Structure formats: structure tokens, C-alpha cells
Amino acid sequence: MQRFCKTVLQNIATKIMKEDLNLDWANLPFGYVPTDYNVRCYYRDGKWGDIEVSTSETIDLHIAATSLHYGQEIFEGLKAFRGRDGKVRVFRMEENARRIRNSAEGLCMAPIPEELFCEMVKKVVSLNARYIPPYGSGASLYIRPLEIGITPSVGVRSSSEYVFIILVSPVGPYFKEGFKPTNICIMRQYDRVAPKGTGRFKTGGNYAASMKSGNHAHELGYSAVLYLDPREKKYLDECGPANFFAIKDGRYITPASESILPSVTNKSIMQLCRDLDIPVEERHITVDELEEASEAGACGTAAVISPVAEVDDLDTGKKYVIASNGEPGPISTRLYNKLRAIQLGEEEDTHGWNTIIEGI
Numbered sequence: 001m002q003r004f005c006k007t008v009l010q011n012i013a014t015k016i017m018k019e020d021l022n023l024d025w026a027n028l029p030f031g032y033v034p035t036d037y038n039v040r041c042y043y044r045d046g047k048w049g050d051i052e053v054s055t056s057e058t059i060d061l062h063i064a065a066t067s068l069h070y071g072q073e074i075f076e077g078l079k080a081f082r083g084r085d086g087k088v089r090v091f092r093m094e095e096n097a098r099r100i101r102n103s104a105e106g107l108c109m110a111p112i113p114e115e116l117f118c119e120m121v122k123k124v125v126s127l128n129a130r131y132i133p134p135y136g137s138g139a140s141l142y143i144r145p146l147e148i149g150i151t152p153s154v155g156v157r158s159s160s161e162y163v164f165i166i167l168v169s170p171v172g173p174y175f176k177e178g179f180k181p182t183n184i185c186i187m188r189q190y191d192r193v194a195p196k197g198t199g200r201f202k203t204g205g206n207y208a209a210s211m212k213s214g215n216h217a218h219e220l221g222y223s224a225v226l227y228l229d230p231r232e233k234k235y236l237d238e239c240g241p242a243n244f245f246a247i248k249d250g251r252y253i254t255p256a257s258e259s260i261l262p263s264v265t266n267k268s269i270m271q272l273c274r275d276l277d278i279p280v281e282e283r284h285i286t287v288d289e290l291e292e293a294s295e296a297g298a299c300g301t302a303a304v305i306s307p308v309a310e311v312d313d314l315d316t317g318k319k320y321v322i323a324s325n326g327e328p329g330p331i332s333t334r335l336y337n338k339l340r341a342i343q344l345g346e347e348e349d350t351h352g353w354n355t356i357i358e359g360i
């Protein structure tokens, strides 16, 4: 009883504190900021249940749940933006709905129907409308869907029950340097994923496997690791939590690999390149091709494009200087500005990428 009362009082206190948001929109970190609601849906007896709205920031999980022991966890990341016209747009949510289905299949988890995914995204954004950063702040509402196996099991087997949750958090830019080139590095002693492993699925295990190398790179002053293909260590793969691209002879080149996550941002940028008559090559890229790159960048939802100044190969000692003047290149800048303008409703959304959330 005492514990119950304490929880109720804590909830009331949190609610009162939240009445006055007082968020410094322009200086938000890329981190977790509590909001009013999250949405949840349980998969039991072979079917998904009703959408539940929750004000709790925690879940009640069995200590033997498969997600805790065997990593049955998949997630997504997408954003909602307040546009110049005041409307709220979610960028390409159907793509994330498709990708999490693919991840579910890859980890033998219950696939989430795309309509359910989209309905829950719209609901959680509407419920937390007051946390959507204002136009012009540079911030956005990050949407984080995740699915976990909840069946207790001590043997290695996939769950029969799952919960799918979507939480949101207002966020500032992922890279605190913003749209400024940073240095990244190649370290062959680490692999993030296996050649035919889980690299193309968005599952927590891949990120756990990248902590050691990521931390090592940060200690050495690099913003990220540029991973090589894990089979031959010959081709470029991807860049921490983002895809990689380079501009070579005016062409947009990006790795084709079975061990990288198919990035929604990269796919969108490739389409923008085609719209702008910039040739696109999705193919194997050898490390030494970096020598001829006039621009390079990491691309993903968090930063759109994070330009690369220099790639240091820590095994050979070779330094590939790409942005020698410390500024992003013209093609990266053009692509970055165009994609941001579409997300913010400043430019026509000719491909129908945005979903406008009505009534908020």
C-alpha cells in the first residue's frame, strides 16, 4: 500500500513538473527526454492485441524473457518535424514499418503489421504533440519503436509472446558538431557483424558488438568507426550508426553490402541524386578509393548527413584527407539542404515521403 501511494504521488509530481515544459529547444541533446505517453501492443496467442496508451516509463518484464537472455530485440528510429507551415510531418514511416518487419523475420520474432506500426506512430506523436520542437529550432521529435520477446525461456528458443512499444523524445542533432566535417577511423581488429549475420537487421546485439570499437575510436578523438566488410576487410561497409557515401568524379558512391543496415536516409538521398542528375553507384568500394573521394559522409536519420573530413586507417597509418578546408563539400551540402527542406515542408514533397499528422 505504502509503495502504491508512493508511486501515485511520484506520478502526480512528474505530471505537475511536465505541465511547464520549459525545454531549451535549440540546445537539446540527442538523448532521452521523458514525455507524457508511450504506446504498447502485445502479441499473444498468435495475434496482436489492442493498442494501449501508457504514462509509465517502465515495463514489467519476466526475468527469464528471451529478449534479456538471447537478445530478441529489434528497433527503429524515425523523426517527426514541425514545418514552416506549422504542420507536423513524419518522414517515411512506411519504410521503417517495412524494415522492422524484415528485422522481425531475421530474428524469428512476430512481424508487426505495417498498418499497426503506422497507426501507433501517428498516435504516439499526436499524444505527445507538445514535445514536438518548434520550426527553426533545429530539433525534432525522435520516434523509437522497439519489439522484444517476453516469453520466459532458459533454453535458446524464440519467444511466443512479444511486446511492441513506441516511445518518443525531443532531440537535438546527433553529432554535436552539426553539419561540420569530422574525422573517422578504420580499425581492423574489430568487427561489428558477421558476413551473413545480423548487420542488415536493426537489432540491439549489433550495437552491443560495436561499443568496444566505438568507445576506442572516441577515446582516440574520432567521431565514429568506418567498418570494413567483415569477410575480406577490403571494402567499406558502414559508419557506426549510419551508412557511408563518398563523392567521386561527381558521382554518389555508396557500399553495396549484405552486412549493413539498409538506411532510409541513404535510399532517400540516392533518389534525390537521381532527381538532380547526380549519377549513383551502389557497389563495393575499396578502402584505397577514398584517395579519389572529393567528399564523403555518414548518413542516417539522426544527422541526415554528417560530413567526413578525414578517414584515418589506423592499421596502415594512411590518412585520407577529404575535406581539407574543413568545410562540407558542395554536393553533400546540396543533398543535405534538400532533404531537410522536404522534411520541414519548405520544399515540395514530390515523392510523397511525409505523413502529415492531422489535428496537432
Ligand SMILES: Cc1ncc(COP(=O)(O)O)c(C=O)c1O
Pocket: 077, 238, 240, 241, 242, 243, 260, 261, 262, 263, 264, 265, 266, 299, 300, 301, 302
Ligand atoms: C547501423 C546503422 N546503419 C545505418 C543507419 C541509418 O539508417 P536510417 O537512415 O534509416 O536512419 C542506422 C540508423 O538507424 C544504423 O543504426
